[in-house]
Amino acid sequence: METSRRNRRARFAAVAALALGLTALAPVAQADEDGPVEPLSSSQCASGRFCVWSGTNYSGTFWSTASVGLQDTTVAVAGSVWNRMGVDVRMYSGTGGSGTIRCWNNGQQNGSVSVGSASIRTMTATTC
Numbered sequence: 310m311e312t313s314r315r316n317r318r319a320r321f322a323a324v325a326a327l328a329l330g331l332t333a334l335a336p337v338a339q340a341d342e343d344g345p346v347e348p349l350s351s352s353q354c355a356s357g358r359f360c361v362w363s364g365t366n367y368s369g370t371f372w373s374t375a376s377v378g379l380q381d382t383t384v385a386v387a388g389s390v391w392n393r394m395g396v397d398v399r400m401y402s403g404t405g406g407s408g409t410i411r412c413w414n415n416g417q418q419n420g421s422v423s424v425g426s427a428s429i430r431t432m433t434a435t436t437c
Contacts, residue, residue, distance in 0.1 A: 412437030
């Protein structure tokens, strides 16, 4: 009976250790549209989306969209940007499409910028 208890305890300890080890390796949850979280990397930016990170090298708060038109972001100043929309995107330093404009061409990616990104407008063509 004592051997059986030791075996159960040993199995439980092994399973618990494995579970704790896997938890430590689990990735950080990825953001959905308009959801800030700590990002994993540029791989968060799915095809067909415009993505903005607050930090350089695709770090910090993450925001992305696949919607068209004018919209405010949750990232006031972008440190990294990737346009995977298929059309050009205008980025504005102010909300509601106000302030300084920066154009991001279809496919353009930059992991080290400092640009106002309070709002964006997706264009209907591939030119800003």
